[in-house]
Amino acid sequence: MQVLLASEYGFCFGVERAVDMVEKAIGEGKTVRALGPLIHNEQEMQRLAHEGVTTISEPIQITRNETAVIRAHGVTPEVQRELEEKAASVVDATCPFVTRVQKLASRAAAQDRHVVVVGSPDHPEMIGVKGYAPDHAFVIRDESELDQLPKLRDPLVVSQTTIKSKTFFDTAEAVKARADGEVQVVNTICSATRDRQDAARALSGMVDAFYIIGGRHSSNSVKLLAVCKEQCEKSFLIETEAEIDPADLTGVETVGVTAGASTPKWLIDRVVKHLEGLG
Numbered sequence: 303m304q305v306l307l308a309s310e311y312g313f314c315f316g317v318e319r320a321v322d323m324v325e326k327a328i329g330e331g332k333t334v335r336a337l338g339p340l341i342h343n344e345q346e347m348q349r350l351a352h353e354g355v356t357t358i359s360e361p362i363q364i365t366r367n368e369t370a371v372i373r374a375h376g377v378t379p380e381v382q383r384e385l386e387e388k389a390a391s392v393v394d395a396t397c398p399f400v401t402r403v404q405k406l407a408s409r410a411a412a413q414d415r416h417v418v419v420v421g422s423p424d425h426p427e428m429i430g431v432k433g434y435a436p437d438h439a440f441v442i443r444d445e446s447e448l449d450q451l452p453k454l455r456d457p458l459v460v461s462q463t464t465i466k467s468k469t470f471f472d473t474a475e476a477v478k479a480r481a482d483g484e485v486q487v488v489n490t491i492c493s494a495t496r497d498r499q500d501a502a503r504a505l506s507g508m509v510d511a512f513y514i515i516g517g518r519h520s521s522n523s524v525k526l527l528a529v530c531k532e533q534c535e536k537s538f539l540i541e542t543e544a545e546i547d548p549a550d551l552t553g554v555e556t557v558g559v560t561a562g563a564s565t566p567k568w569l570i571d572r573v574v575k576h577l578e579g580l581g
């Protein structure tokens with residue numbers, strides 16, 4: 303049985319960078335506490351917990367001798383300040399793609415322009431971005447929510463980094479149709495999710511079975527499963543190699559493997575090795 307990996311899979315740039323920064327802090331002997339789960343992968347969280355990384359839910363929980371970690375989603379300037387005041391040090395692992403959105407929003411607000419961010423209002427990334435443009439930013443899911451907003455003044459339209467481009471551009475067009483003054487549209491979608499889906503789609507037509515490694519609650523992993531199923535009926539979302547049923551591989555000559563953006567390389571390697579052993 304041949305095992306083929308998709309051309310793009312696993313950790314995205316921002317998550318890999320955040321984990322590397324945490325590893326570095328641990329290596330320097332720091333007591334590391336992340337504000338919110340660093341990564342949506344249970345196995346990787348267990349590994350990090352083993353190395354001493356713990357999670358807090360509020361900045362108030364950090365103490366003077368600890369290092370606070372801001373995860374890839376970023377936080378509001380207030381939360382960042384609070385962590386800096388309370389902790390011994392702060393590791394800011396905000397993904398640079400998210401920092402870009404924060405800076406754009408902050409600049410527009412300083413010019414007294416409105417900011418429309420297309421995304422999920424409850425998502426931590428959106429809560430952080432909104433904090434950079436207080437009283438100026440509105441987070442909406444799509445164009446249907448535009449009616450709830452006041453008249454927009456010279457608005458900047460940006461996006462959550464992980465939304466669908468069609469949702470973003472449709473909303474931007476709707477903003478143009480109803481805003482006062484100049485509308486500036488900046489596409490801030492990160493290509494990591496789309497690249498993984500495109501690579502999985504390309505491979506799924508060439509294999510007899512497909513394993514997607516990722517958390518059951520990881521939305522990008524669930525989406526990868528849907529993409530693979532379009533062309534490969536025997537597609538399975540698994541968290542570890544223990545979930546592979548050898549009966550599913552009867553008569554299978556070629557098997558594809560991909561992984562969500564929060565799945566670490568060591569776990570992917572383990573699954574691939576296991577599959578090769580079955581072949």
Ligand code: SF4
Nearest residue numbers: 314316397399463492
């Ligand atoms: S998905 Fe994109 S924006 Fe989000 S952390 Fe990964 S690289 Fe950064």
